[in-house]
Amino acid sequence: MFFSPLPRRRPQLPISERRLLLALGDLAAVFISVVIAMRIWTQVSGDPFSAEFILPRSGWFVVLSVIWLLLASANDFFELQIAASRSRTFQRLFVITLQTWVVYIIVFFLAPVGMLPRLFVLYYGIASLILIGLWRFNRPFLVGWASDRRRTLIVGADDSAEVIINTIRSEALSEYDVRGIIGSNSQVGSLITGVPVLGSGADVMNFVRRDRISLLIVTETSRLDAEAFQGVMDAYEAGISIVPMALEYERITGRVPIHHISGDWAVIFLSIRNSDGIFDPFPPLKRLIDILLALIGLFLFVLIFPLVVLIQRLDSRGPVFYTQKRVGRHGRLFTVYKLRSMIPDAEAASGPVFSSKDDKRVTRFGRFMRKSRLDEVPQLLNVLRGDMSIVGPRPERPEHISRLTEQIPFYRTRLIVRPGLTGWAQVRYDYGANDVDAMVKLQYDLYYIRHQSLLLDVNIMLRTVRKIASLSGV
Numbered sequence: 119m120f121f122s123p124l125p126r127r128r129p130q131l132p133i134s135e136r137r138l139l140l141a142l143g144d145l146a147a148v149f150i151s152v153v154i155a156m157r158i159w160t161q162v163s164g165d166p167f168s169a170e171f172i173l174p175r176s177g178w179f180v181v182l183s184v185i186w187l188l189l190a191s192a193n194d195f196f197e198l199q200i201a202a203s204r205s206r207t208f209q210r211l212f213v214i215t216l217q218t219w220v221v222y223i224i225v226f227f228l229a230p231v232g233m234l235p236r237l238f239v240l241y242y243g244i245a246s247l248i249l250i251g252l253w254r255f256n257r258p259f260l261v262g263w264a265s266d267r268r269r270t271l272i273v274g275a276d277d278s279a280e281v282i283i284n285t286i287r288s289e290a291l292s293e294y295d296v297r298g299i300i301g302s303n304s305q306v307g308s309l310i311t312g313v314p315v316l317g318s319g320a321d322v323m324n325f326v327r328r329d330r331i332s333l334l335i336v337t338e339t340s341r342l343d344a345e346a347f348q349g350v351m352d353a354y355e356a357g358i359s360i361v362p363m364a365l366e367y368e369r370i371t372g373r374v375p376i377h378h379i380s381g382d383w384a385v386i387f388l389s390i391r392n393s394d395g396i397f398d399p400f401p402p403l404k405r406l407i408d409i410l411l412a413l414i415g416l417f418l419f420v421l422i423f424p425l426v427v428l429i430q431r432l433d434s435r436g437p438v439f440y441t442q443k444r445v446g447r448h449g450r451l452f453t454v455y456k457l458r459s460m461i462p463d464a465e466a467a468s469g470p471v472f473s474s475k476d477d478k479r480v481t482r483f484g485r486f487m488r489k490s491r492l493d494e495v496p497q498l499l500n501v502l503r504g505d506m507s508i509v510g511p512r513p514e515r516p517e518h519i520s521r522l523t524e525q526i527p528f529y530r531t532r533l534i535v536r537p538g539l540t541g542w543a544q545v546r547y548d549y550g551a552n553d554v555d556a557m558v559k560l561q562y563d564l565y566y567i568r569h570q571s572l573l574l575d576v577n578i579m580l581r582t583v584r585k586i587a588s589l590s591g592v
Contacts, residue, residue, distance in 0.1 A: 134369065136293075137196045141187065143253050144195075148186050151245035152179050158241045182242060185221060188573075189214045192580035202292055207254045215247045267295040269330055272313070273322065273346060274337030275301025278363045278378040280311045282335055290370045297329040300346060322349025326358060337363040337378075372546055373561035374568065376527050400572065407575075408508050412501040419495045426457065426492070433483040436462035439496060444513035447536045452505040454513060455496040459484030489589040491582075497539055509575040510538025511563040522556055532563045535570070542566035542574070545581035 156175065160167040190196060193210050200206045222239040270286075272279050279299055286294045298316035301308075305315045316325050319342070325331065334353055336342070342350065354360050367375045427438055440458040443451055460479040480488065487493040500506040506513065511532045514522075523529045543562035547555070566574065 136198060140196050140198075140201055141190075144186065144190065144250055145183055147249035147253050148183050148246055149179055151242050151249055152182055154245040155238055155241035159235060159238055162237070178238075178242075182218075182239075185218055186214070186246075188576055188580060189217050189221075191573075191577050192584065193217075198293060199289070201254065204255060208251060211247060211251055211254065215243045218246075219243055267293060268333045270294045270296045270333045270335060271298060271300060271316075271322070271325055271329070271331045272296060272335045272337065272363075273300045273319075273350060274341065274363070275299050275305045275308075275310055275315050276337055276341070278337035278375075279313075281375060281378055282337065282363050282367060283311050283313055285367055285370055294333075297331065298325060300325070300349070302343075319343055319346025319349045322346065323352050323356070326353050326356070331358060333359045333361065335361055335363050335366050368565060368568075371561075372542070372565055373558070374564035376557070376561055376564065379528075400570070403572065404507065404509075404575065405504075408501050411508050412498040415495060415498045416502075419498070429483050430458070434458075434461060434481040443516060444537070445516050445519045445533065446505050446513060447533060449519075449530070449533050451516065452500065452503075452513075454505075455499055457487055457493040457496060459487050459493045486589075491540075491586050494539055501539065505536075507536040507538045509540060509566075509578050510536050511541050511566065512544060512559075513537035518556070522553065522560075525553060526557050526560060528564065529560055532560060532567065535567055540578060540582040542578055545578055545585060 153172075156172060156178075157167050159165075160171060165171055193214055194200055195207075195210050195214060200210060219239060222234075226234050226236075272282065283296060286296060296313055298314050299310055300317060300319060300322055301315040303318045306317055308315050322334075326334075331353075334350060336350060350360060364375055364379050367373070367378070430438060437458055440456045440460075441453050442456070444454045446452045459481060461481060484493065497506060501508060514537075519529070519533075541563065542565060543559035546562050547559055566578075
């Protein structure tokens with residue numbers, strides 16, 4: 119089947135490329151800020167500002183760029199919803215600048231005397247605050263071809279179509295312009311959550327041409343009839359982007375839509391990092407980082423432990439520690455260690471239940487420990503033993519695992535990695551107190567399993583530090 123060329127369309131960047139454009143502009147501002155900071159440095163020190171001065175200190179370009187990318191990512195600074203709001207942008211920019219100074223001050227006092235310049239990062243912070251602020255204020259990345267909402271056609275008039283439409287409306291309305299849905303002949307003219315079913319599979323290219331569509335979201339590839347499949351293939355050959363609904367949902371939300379993926383999807387998880395015996399450096403590197411951080415954390419915990427015990431004794435009588443059976447990697451049971459934050463025998467009457475946000479069983483000091491995550495610190499012993507990792511899905515109790523496995527598809531998939539002290543679900547979702555929350559958190563956990571990497575782990579750890587500093591734990 120042959121078609122005449124499509125009408126000329128303005129290029130429309132997908133979300134990932136718009137975020138990349140944001141990052142590149144920020145990095146350009148970071149580089150210029152480093153140069154400005156070095157120029158001020160030479161004026162204060164009396165050194166000549168030349169290549170001979172800059173080259174030995176060129177590592178600052180790399181160090182401050184990496185710090186910026188990590189902190190910006192951890193503060194969602196590349197999220198387009200935040201970038202579109204000047205007030206939220208400047209609030210986050212100020213927070214990131216303060217975090218950069220805090221990191222530098224900590225390193226400055228730990229480093230040998232004279233190793234780091236005293237005020238260099240102060241100069242850099244002020245310069246970057248101004249330059250990145252000007253870049254984000256003018257928002258050239260949201261002008262013209264980079265800002266057009268992507269004209270989108272959804273192929274498939276099922277429940278998945280309703281989910282992706284509602285997700286776009288609630289979380290990415292400024293990025294997509296959903297023009298309609300392709301369904302069956304009997305569905306033409308009906309509405310799915312307010313969006314019309316325009317035609318059947320044979321009409322795909324007609325609507326692609328008429329509405330200058332740049333993106334097709336396919337809700338269920340296995341259910342496409344021959345005409346719809348051919349229409350999707352014709353659109354692909356015409357240069358239209360084709361993406362499965364589950365993948366676009368992940369990009370928008372950072373979650374996996376567990377009720378809208380096929381059973382074959384689980385097989386992909388079973389093959390993660392088991393590809394033909396090829397060495398993967400991530401697991402041993404992750405384990406090494408776990409051991410180092412656990413040793414450092416336990417050393418610091420020992421220093422404050424006497425004070426913790428004293429306050430706990432004054433607040434509530436009972437044991438200092440609390441142990442509980444949890445389910446680890448591959449379903450193996452292990453004993454988790456925590457500082458007791460509830461009254462003794464808190465589940466004597468109720469049996470195993472989720473704790474709630476304002477749980478009356480939590481003691482006064484226990485509430486502080488939960489907000490600061492102090493009660494979780496003894497689990498660093500579990501990390502050293504290999505039961506847990508620093509980052510991963512939170513370990514659940516066997517009673518909850520048994521029940522949730524029956525109720526939620528793919529729930530046991532989260533057991534293919536070590537559970538963690540903190541995780542993607544913990545930093546992206548406020549609190550889980552029931553089975554519905556457990557399903558949402560599973561979506562985040564599966565996203566982590568699918569995308570796990572050193573950078574994602576660092577991102578999660580930075581977000582965790584931010585939550586601890588703001589006492590927003592539970």
